[in-house]
Amino acid sequence: MRRVGVVCITLYMILALLGGSAAAQQGETAITSATTSKATISLGTATPGGGFPLYGDAFAKAMNAGDPSLEIVPRNTKGSNENIPLLEQGELDLGLVAGEPAYQAFMGIDRPPTRLKILTAIFSSPGLFVVRADGPYKTIRDLVGQTVVFGAKGSGLPIMSRYILDGLGLKQDTDFKAIYLDRAGDGPAMVQDGRAAALWGAGIGWPGFVAMANSAGGARFIAPSADEIAMVRAKHSFLKPLTVPANSYPGQREPIASLGSWSFVLVRETLPDDVAYRLARTLHGAETTLCQTLAQACETTAANTVAAAPSVDLIHPGVLKYFKEIGAAK
Template sequence: MSKGRRTARISVAIAAAGVVALSACAAPDDVEGPGSGNGDGDVEEVFLQLATGSTGGTYYPLGGEIAQLWGDNIDGLQVDTFATGASVQNLRALEGATEDEEAGAIDQSELIMSVNGVAMQAQNSTGPFADEPLASPDDLYAMGNIYPEVMQVVVRADSDIETIADLEGANVEIGPPGSGTEVAARQILEAYGLDPDSDINPFDSTFGDAATALGDGQVDAAFGILSVPAAGIMEVSASNDVRILAIDGDEAEQLIEEDPSYSPLTIDGGTYNGQDEDVVTLTQWATLYSTSALDEDLAYELTRVMYEEADSIGHDVGSQVVLETALDGLGDIEVHPGSARFFEEQGILD
């Protein structure tokens, strides 16, 4: 497993993606894997739900496509998605994954997408989980990375703000409460010597609304952990040139040392209108997580299909769903046994 520091460069084009709706779910306990028969020659259906993120971000549309991919390639499986406040909220949702032997069912309704750094905090009961830790922080299993989660701090190109330190006194969108964006934004601001509660005027919109506010001049800057390019930033830069603020130097080194889920990444110049030069920032990973309540054979199939059929994903980050980075930055979080079996077969996990 590779847990070291990685440097990457990303410059890709934006594409549309579909979504599906929320539904309740439960699976029979005699299902040993997707597509198992019920003794009468019929395929028993398994229903899961995937917690994604806000409608203005990447998780929501991408999660819908991945869910559809699973449904199209795994017999008897239906995965429905729903919008959430993203990482912190999703990790707390995993508390609902339990086994009920008397009812004859295993609640397999919780698959979630989360930033890997926030998942590490959940496991260690730190950050947003310090005062209210998860009931079972060790019952958190990774199923593989999906794409690089790039921190993009965007300002209008005509802004006087040149660095993160220049955000002092500014109106700044730092992300919805409990989102990976908010957690990372606070870490970054503090690394640059700014108190996110008193040295800036913080706002907590979803990135879609934050991008609109930036374009309208209602805020001076917006943080977003997003794919590259980000749809919201593309929309703003269509009518207002923008710049991405660098996160590098001693401050970035400090963040990486304190939180190994971070690694440096360069966004190519020209990715957005107005951003002419390469800019160095930080990335984490959007990762798929579940719990021990998820059937091992089903976890194997979910992982296999996500990587083997990634070319069918229409969203641009589909090209970034690759085995080479599937296990980067997971820290001490264990890989789900079903997913581990697939990674072992592929030779990327001993």
């Protein structure tokens, strides 16, 4: 087993390190400490150019400023589908995970149920297609048979689109010429230069949508209609109606109704309760700073975490203790 330091945050953890206790052995992870008491905590994000690295940098900056004895270090990964096993193996302390892969992991869909826990909900992710404004495509059905970029390999975006399209009776890999990227940031250029008809993405302030909206030709967003939203939810009720507010992107003058899920910061199972408590306290003390740093991070609140979690039992016990103290949970 590789040897990794234990964070010297509390007396409990110091004693665990000195005593070589079973609890310390079980808690060996990517958390490290040097000769000082500063705790270095790894945070898995995703490939460059996507929303998770953008959020991860803002999250780390706000957390490190809120508690100078913390050093949260973002790390690019392949995204949600890599972050989950890395957390389970103790290779990450924290990881950003989209709602759909988190749901599958918690429910044990196509895999054993995970024992990972929620630190916080980070933002809602309404799913949308984006096309060039001068293109002919106006509905999801218009895109059938066309080349569509569904996101980076290993990210949660292709999983969300697969559920939504399935609810409409469409198959992502047969009804569309599906492209999956090595780097999330490569998608907008493929639509702009005509290699693809559309790009799938999700969220408010998502970099791919920003790039498309700021391009010379502008962008048109395509979301499920009201009837299509009802069809999807009849089959996949865990997907929630969500709205992209007007003016979230340049040229987008009206709100866009869609559906999607909440993304989370998940933590490894062995993260001690007092560490999780401290992270929650620091995070929610820095909510205003995080919101000022990144607009979509304004949704990172204790109240949203309690509301977005599939069950409060999935919130880390240390986090839940803090939430109860501040009245955010019963």
